[in-house]
């Protein structure tokens with residue numbers, strides 16, 4: 094199992110004389126006008142004017158803001174590399190984070206000194222570094238022991254006390270995002286429903302209350318839609334409930350629901366072979382919910398948030414659900430299963446109904462790698478948002494925007510939900526080829542009490558990418574952990 098190594102961050106008070114002695118890479122800033130702060134000036138002096146040459150060059154003039162320049166084996170420095178960032182003194186939070194991402198890509202596993210003076214967004218720059226400094230290489234013989242944040246980063250600042258006060262939150266976010274990525278990257282022979290549940294059980298160490306319902310419990314609750322999806326697999330269905338009650342005297346409660354299909358073959362409506370291996374990530378919604386809970390607990394968020402994840406494997410077998418089967422959901426509505434590959438909604442409808450019945454939440458957000466159709470609509474740039482409530486949806490959009498996680502609202506409406514009419518049952522589980530991600534959302538909407546603000550987030554396109562994304566190398570991105578953490582911070586924290 095991949096463990097998350099502690100962040101190796103050292104914070105020291107500004108000391109110009111440390112520059113010559115620092116090992117590895119030294120990062121300094123230069124403004125687009127070529128202004129040097131005392132640290133850059135010291136580097137310039139030690140290296141007999143290399144920065145002066147750099148800023149008077151055409152290369153520097155033509156470079157975009159945020160670009161890095163490297164000087165290797167600089168004179169009179171113990172360091173092997175100087176990295177000069179061309180950046181304004183005042184930048185947005187996201188521009189600072191982007192610089193951090195570039196630094197992480199450049200640094201490899203070499204130790205580093207950030208000598209950035211009083212750069213105002215130092216913590217965001219560091220966030221960019223630590224989010225990008227991730228590797229999932231436990232199944233490789235030559236796995237480097239120095240990946241993901243285990244190499245030393247020294248931050249030099251005039252105000253170590255202030256910087257230090259921001260570090261716990263940085264660590265909380267990093268650890269939540271990395272937990273999500275680790276779960277998504279894990280193959281399905283390892284991350285079975287049972288293994289997933291036992292990894293979530295470990296979150297109790299953080300003060301999260303964990304409950305695990307097994308198949309007998311689910312049967313007693315009437316969750317036959319959920320159970321039907323898992324009946325062809327030898328991995329049993331599990332419903333894991335993670336409660337972070339950080340504001341016990343507050344009656345607002347957010348519930349997060351995640352699709353946790355540990356592998357989606359399609360079932361009897363079997364998927365084609367090409368690309369089927371990607372379905373190891375079909376538990377991405379559940380992984381994001383777990384990551385958010387971990388972040389909230391690690392930063393001791395004064396909020397009440399309950400995460401519920403339906404863990405199940407969708408397999409074809411002699412006991413598998415058939416196309417045409419009719420199942421009765423916990424809500425009581427019957428569902429005609431036209432296509433066993435539209436399984437996520439069958440899991441979510443029961444878990445969402447249970448969440449509303451038991452917790453009477455003030456809001457509900459579900460996350461799911463629900464449809465290939467959302468990738469056709471929005472590609473890998475944006476998650477699809479669907480909602481019955483403009484306020485909550487706008488808050489999710491705002492949070493996503495501020496964290497540089499793409500999100501785009503899609504429509505719902507009667508004309509879509511009527512596509513789910515079944516000849517035999519109350520509803521069928523697919524609505525045909527057109528508007529596939531919308532009819533999937535419309536299905537879920539039937540299991541949401543109209544008075545409860547709800548946002549459904551289809552993360553099929555963003556949970557995992559084949560090439561690197563803004564904050565992550567290729568593979569699991571951790572999309573959504575920061576968005577939902579920010580949503581909680583902005584709307585569900587006491588006081």
Ligand code: BES
Nearest residue numbers: 375432434435462463464465466523553
């Ligand atoms: N897990 C898939 C959706 C998916 C596709 C996620 C690609 C990530 C990448 C989901 O269970 C599914 O199979 N959906 C079907 C629905 C269809 C049968 C109505 C789809 O999108 O094709």
Ligand code: MN
Nearest residue numbers: 357434435436
């Ligand atoms: Mn499917």
Ligand code: ZN
Nearest residue numbers: 354357375437
């Ligand atoms: Zn699926």
